[in-house]
Each structure stands twice: as structure tokens, then as C-alpha cells.
Amino acid sequence: MFTIMRQASRGDDVYEEDDSVRSLEARVASLTGHEAGLFCASGTMTNQLAFRASLLVPPASVLCDSRSHVYRYEAGGLASHSNATVYPVQALANQGHHLTVQDLEREFIVDDGDVHMAPTRLISLENTLDGTVMPLHEIQAIHRFAKKNNVRLHLDGARIWNAATAIGCNLRELTTEFDSVSLCVSKGIGAPIGSVLVGNKDLIKKARHFRKMFGGGWRQAGGLAAVAHWCIDNVWPTMKETHVLAKYLAEGLEREGRGAKVYIPVETNMVFLDLSGSGIRLSELSRRLEEEKGIKIGNRNAPESQTQVRLVLHWQISKQDVDAFLQVVQDMATRASPRFIDKSAEDRKGKFGYLAK
Numbered sequence: 001m002f003t004i005m006r007q008a009s010r011g012d013d014v015y016e017e018d019d020s021v022r023s024l025e026a027r028v029a030s031l032t033g034h035e036a037g038l039f040c041a042s043g044t045m046t047n048q049l050a051f052r053a054s055l056l057v058p059p060a061s062v063l064c065d066s067r068s069h070v071y072r073y074e075a076g077g078l079a080s081h082s083n084a085t086v087y088p089v090q091a092l093a094n095q096g097h098h099l100t101v102q103d104l105e106r107e108f109i110v111d112d113g114d115v116h117m118a119p120t121r122l123i124s125l126e127n128t129l130d131g132t133v134m135p136l137h138e139i140q141a142i143h144r145f146a147k148k149n150n151v152r153l154h155l156d157g158a159r160i161w162n163a164a165t166a167i168g169c170n171l172r173e174l175t176t177e178f179d180s181v182s183l184c185v186s187k188g189i190g191a192p193i194g195s196v197l198v199g200n201k202d203l204i205k206k207a208r209h210f211r212k213m214f215g216g217g218w219r220q221a222g223g224l225a226a227v228a229h230w231c232i233d234n235v236w237p238t239m240k241e242t243h244v245l246a247k248y249l250a251e252g253l254e255r256e257g258r259g260a261k262v263y264i265p266v267e268t269n270m271v272f273l274d275l276s277g278s279g280i281r282l283s284e285l286s287r288r289l290e291e292e293k294g295i296k297i298g299n300r301n302a303p304e305s306q307t308q309v310r311l312v313l314h315w316q317i318s319k320q321d322v323d324a325f326l327q328v329v330q331d332m333a334t335r336a337s338p339r340f341i342d343k344s345a346e347d348r349k350g351k352f353g354y355l356a357k
Ligand SMILES: *Cc1c(COP(=O)(O)O)cnc(C)c1O
Pocket: 041, 042, 043, 044, 045, 047, 069, 070, 126, 128, 156, 158, 159, 184, 187, 195
């Protein structure tokens, strides 16, 4: 990757003069079935620019899944940058697997002149969401619903590469029906930095203007764009193996963890683990993984009450790494014999050898 970065163009992207950036933007636009693209520093920026460029006149509201990144993890940017309010929608059908038209209909606010309301102007979907894939037929149904009601449709496709890989379809089948799509190049496909926003030329022109206003115009971004190209060519094709490995990890955790549960279906590269039935403490698992195997899962300081953790696999994780992980789980589960299974962690904290160690 460093060789590619060294050889990349050094144009000034604020003046749209960098060849690597322009070709990356054109390539992602073409892959997704859109007119134009804009390469930015982060996925939060591409989501927020899409909203800002779409919601020009308040009052406005946005509908999105209550678990979605744009609602929970972007520091309230929709309110701050776009003067819009969000109605988070609960997915009620299919055990909450994904939003449906019925879910959206429940919360939709018609623009009928009622001065109390902020009419729905935009629907934002996320795919994958918690590693699960939104079915194509649902995207198409929501697209028809959005058109019929004359509202914009945005996709937070930070992990859309994973969704296309899981379904085995072209990226564009999952992206053309949206007015704007944000795709991350630094998550699943492993580039150092960045996200690309795609849409029609007018939207991208507006987003570029706002990007400059927000201080996100960057100059010699060519090295980053060149390496993103490389990752699309070389890392994306390996994604299927990563998904297989995630399933292998999930099965191993349920087998070796003796009561450990994977509580969201593993459809791509994420494994959501619940240790509450296993007698294994998350903080201890995290510490032992790091000390014994050099594996960091980032919950070393987890409070005693925390029993759930998200594990995300990437292209540089091997089967040996996963086996090393499972070995630690197996070892801990064996010692956490049923007698010691911690039914009330708060009461018994530290009383048993395996807990106090
Ligand atoms: C990571 C992520 C983002 C934001 O990306 P950053 O580059 O971290 O700002 C947005 N949406 C989803 C679904 C993500 O996973």
C-alpha cells in the first residue's frame, strides 16, 4: 500500500485537479449506478453532507432505523448541520431484522400544512445494519414508497460491500434506487482512510460546496484515493472468506463457550456475543486474549455488568487467529464449571478463584 501511495498523483483536490481522486470518485459512482462521487475523510462526513445537501429548507424530519449510525453515532449531526429532527423507527417485523414499508408508514409525517409537524423529507436506510443484510425486495418496496410520497432516499452503505458480497449481487443492484449513498472504504475493504458519497451531479456539487464550508476540503488526497482503488481490486474479493470465518467463529463460540450465545444472525463479518449464560467474564476474556494471544477486543475495562460484545472480522484476520481466540474461550469455559456459573455477578464478585484472579 505504501508503494502505491508513493506513486500516486499529487494534484489539489480542492480544485478537482487530482487524477487518483477523480478516478476513484468516477469509479465508485459507476459501480453504484450514480452520476458523480465525492471522496471525503469519513463516513460521518459523507452521511452528513448528503443530509445537508438534501434538506435545504426546514422544517424537515428524517425517518431511519432506531439502531442506525446516522441517528445514534453521529453526535446529533442531523439536528446541528441540517436543522432536521429525526424520528427513529423500530423494526417490528422479521424479529427486527430490517425496516419494512409498514414500519415507515407508522411514523411517516405527511406535508399537509399542519403547523405542528416537521414533514418527512428523507428516509435513511443502513445496509448492512449490525452486520445483517437488508433484502433487495424490501429496498425496492421502500424505494416505491419514497417515490410515491416524494421524499428522498439515502443509504448509509458504509458496509454495503459486505451486503453485496453476502447476497452475491452487483453493488449497483443495492444502490441505484437511492438518491444518495455513502460507502466507506476504510471498513470492510481495508483502505487507510475515507468514504465516498455518490448521487446525481447537482447533489454532489452541493455536497462539495458544504464540504469546503465544514473544513473538509482536502488538497493532496491522491495517495489515499490510489490506495482505496487498490483495496477495491484486492481486498474486496477476499471478503467472502472473511464472512465464512465470522460464521466459523460464531459456531465455535457457541460450542466452546458453554452457554455463550450469538444473539444476532451472522450474515457478514460481525459476531455479537452474549456471555451471560457462560460464566465467562468479558473483562477477563479481553485481558487474557490480549496477554496470551495478542488479540485486542477492546473491552478490557468493561464493567462487571457488561456481558455483550461485538466482534468484527477483517481481511487480515486468519483462521489461526480465530482458533487462538476459541482456545482461550474453551479454556475459560472449562474452568467456569457449572458450579461456578455466575448467576448474580454483583453478589458473588471475586469469591471464586476464576473470578478473582
Ligand atoms: C463507521 C460507520 C459510519 C461512519 O464512518 P466514520 O468514517 O467512522 O465516520 C457510518 N455508518 C456506519 C454504518 C458505519 O459503520
